[in-house]
Amino acid sequence: MGVDTVARFRSRAAEAALRPIPRDVESLEKLIMDLDRATDEPSTWRITVDSTVESHNFSYGAVWLPDGKGNVNVAYETGPIARELQAVVAGKPVPANAGLVGKAWRTKQFVYLGSMADCDDCLRCQAASRAGMTAAVVIPVMRGNQHVAVLEYYSAEPLYIDGPRGEKWASIARIAEQARFTAVAAAELRQVADDRLAVTNVVTALGTASDSSSALRTALESVRTAFGWAYGSYWEVDEAQNVLRFKVESGSAGDEFRKVTLAATFAEGVGLSGRAWRAKDLVFVRDIGELTDCVRAPAAQRAGVRSGVCFPLISHGRIIGTMDFFTTDFIELSDSRASALRNVQQLVSQRLDIVRGNEIADDNARSLLDTVSRLRAASDDATRVAQDAVNRASDMTHEVEALTNASTAIGDVIKIISSIADQTNLLALNATIEAARAGEVGRGFAVVAGEVKDLARETAEATQRVAEQITGIQNSARTVSAGILTTSDTIGQMDAVQARMNEVLEEQARMASALQA
Numbered sequence: 001m002g003v004d005t006v007a008r009f010r011s012r013a014a015e016a017a018l019r020p021i022p023r024d025v026e027s028l029e030k031l032i033m034d035l036d037r038a039t040d041e042p043s044t045w046r047i048t049v050d051s052t053v054e055s056h057n058f059s060y061g062a063v064w065l066p067d068g069k070g071n072v073n074v075a076y077e078t079g080p081i082a083r084e085l086q087a088v089v090a091g092k093p094v095p096a097n098a099g100l101v102g103k104a105w106r107t108k109q110f111v112y113l114g115s116m117a118d119c120d121d122c123l124r125c126q127a128a129s130r131a132g133m134t135a136a137v138v139i140p141v142m143r144g145n146q147h148v149a150v151l152e153y154y155s156a157e158p159l160y161i162d163g164p165r166g167e168k169w170a171s172i173a174r175i176a177e178q179a180r181f182t183a184v185a186a187a188e189l190r191q192v193a194d195d196r197l198a199v200t201n202v203v204t205a206l207g208t209a210s211d212s213s214s215a216l217r218t219a220l221e222s223v224r225t226a227f228g229w230a231y232g233s234y235w236e237v238d239e240a241q242n243v244l245r246f247k248v249e250s251g252s253a254g255d256e257f258r259k260v261t262l263a264a265t266f267a268e269g270v271g272l273s274g275r276a277w278r279a280k281d282l283v284f285v286r287d288i289g290e291l292t293d294c295v296r297a298p299a300a301q302r303a304g305v306r307s308g309v310c311f312p313l314i315s316h317g318r319i320i321g322t323m324d325f326f327t328t329d330f331i332e333l334s335d336s337r338a339s340a341l342r343n344v345q346q347l348v349s350q351r352l353d354i355v356r357g358n359e360i361a362d363d364n365a366r367s368l369l370d371t372v373s374r375l376r377a378a379s380d381d382a383t384r385v386a387q388d389a390v391n392r393a394s395d396m397t398h399e400v401e402a403l404t405n406a407s408t409a410i411g412d413v414i415k416i417i418s419s420i421a422d423q424t425n426l427l428a429l430n431a432t433i434e435a436a437r438a439g440e441v442g443r444g445f446a447v448v449a450g451e452v453k454d455l456a457r458e459t460a461e462a463t464q465r466v467a468e469q470i471t472g473i474q475n476s477a478r479t480v481s482a483g484i485l486t487t488s489d490t491i492g493q494m495d496a497v498q499a500r501m502n503e504v505l506e507e508q509a510r511m512a513s514a515l516q517a
Contacts (some may be wrong), residue, residue: 023055024069024165024168024172026055027055027172030055031047031176032443035351041334042330042332044180045075045076045149047183048063052153056159059080059133059155061079062153063152064101064152071094071152072094074089081128081133085131088127096147098122099121099123100138104139104140105140107140111137111139112137112169113136124152133154133155134156135158135159135333137151137152137153139153141177148177191334192474199344202219202222205512206348206351210355211355216234216357219234219351220249220250223344230305231325233249235322236249236320237277243267244266246261253326254304254306256373260296271291276324280319282338282341282342288306289301305326306331307326307327308324309333310323310324310325311344311345314345316350320352387407396484401481418460424456427452431452
């Protein structure tokens with residue numbers, strides 16, 4: 001071995017001795033442990049980037065995801081120089097073949113820059129260099145031969161990821177992706193179980209609601225807490241104005257957001273609730289700031305509200321309102337969570353139908369009870385009036401009988417008077433005959449006898465007329481008496497009918513009480 005070779009070897013050994021001891025395996029172990037906290041696929045990307053940045057003391061980390069249109073988007077980024085790099089793309093998608101990210105995407109190979117002077121074709125790399133970065137690492141994430149993502153990191157300290165260590169990093173990246181994929185599957189299983197438990201909790205809570213108001217409050221509170229959201233509100237359709245109006249809320253998203261919520265209304269298709277109304281289906285928005293037609297969006301962003309979901313409540317095929325929920329973190333809505341929420345939507349709608357049906361039945365039962373009470377009171381009044389009529393008819397019968405008896409007695413007296421009149425008339429006739437025999441002496445007596453005779457005749461005629469009237473009165477009295485008896489019989493029959501009606505009313509009252517109970 002020559003002197004120069006030995007010198008170079010010693011120089012490299014001395015340089016290696018000055019480098020920090022790599023902690024690549026420890027970084028992988030930490031990442032695998034951190035992935036246990038994943039709740040969904042977006043969270044695995046955040047954990048991957050955060051854990052790697054922390055383990056290697058990077059100043060920046062980001063994950064780029066494909067949009068299916070030949071571009072990639074920054075799905076998550078972190079680090080002290082994030083603001084400087086955000087200014088380069090301004091939140092817009094970039095072609096999948098641009099810059100260092102594009103190189104890793106295109107070649108499907110690990111890209112390492114030990115010197116930022118080598119990145120003159122990458123605007124983000126140049127921005128990182130201006131921010132004091134000295135090294136860059138870009139790692140394509142593959143599943144089989146398919147692109148999944150690209151991880152981008154910048155460091156202010158030298159990394160020395162070259163040669164064998166570069167290959168080691170590539171292997172670690174593959175292991176990390178397998179761990180992330182496993183964490184996604186585990187998180188999805190946990191979320192399915194959590195979603196089922198959440199639906200069960202919502203069903204249990206709804207079972208305690210006895211009226212529509214408590215059902216709405218219970219639904220909002222149980223759904224919000226079961227799925228871990230910060231705020232929820234129910235909006236009811238105002239059919240007169242054809243808009244959604246705020247009705248009930250649960251949780252809090254700040255005073256400003258609440259103030260805007262209370263004053264807001266939404267037409268069909270406007271805002272998150274209006275879109276769910278128009279779609280008649282679940283609507284999810286990852287970034288509430290995207291709702292440019294929603295009056296609550298600016299206040300929501302200032303309050304830290306990030307993602308929102310809304311579903312309509314449907315009764316007999318008609319939208320009656322919407323329930324929306326918001327989080328203070330950006331989330332993705334998995335198929336499992338969307339399915340669970342649609343189940344909740346159906347359960348809440350069905351429970352509201354049942355509760356409102358019970359309320360209508362209760363109202364009908366109360367109305368029936370009130371009607372029965374009034375009918376029973378009227379029936380009692382009718383019974384009392386009928387009894388009074390029977391009593392009065394009985395009294396009238398007695399009075400008619402007394403009148404008949406009095407008429408009979410008067411008739412007897414009239415007969416006596418008529419007999420006396422006949423005898424008086426006979427005596428007057430005899431007196432007239434005797435006066436005629438007496439001649440001139442009996443003339444005055446004859447005049448008196450004539451007058452007596454006339455008086456007797458008139459008396460007879462008068463008594464005859466009175467007798468005829470008494471006969472008429474007696475006939476009328478008998479007719480009235482017969483009518484009173486018939487009326488009494490009819491009233492008696494009405495009493496029997498009234499008694500049967502009272503029995504029916506009592507039965508209806510018992511049925512109405514049972515319905516109300």
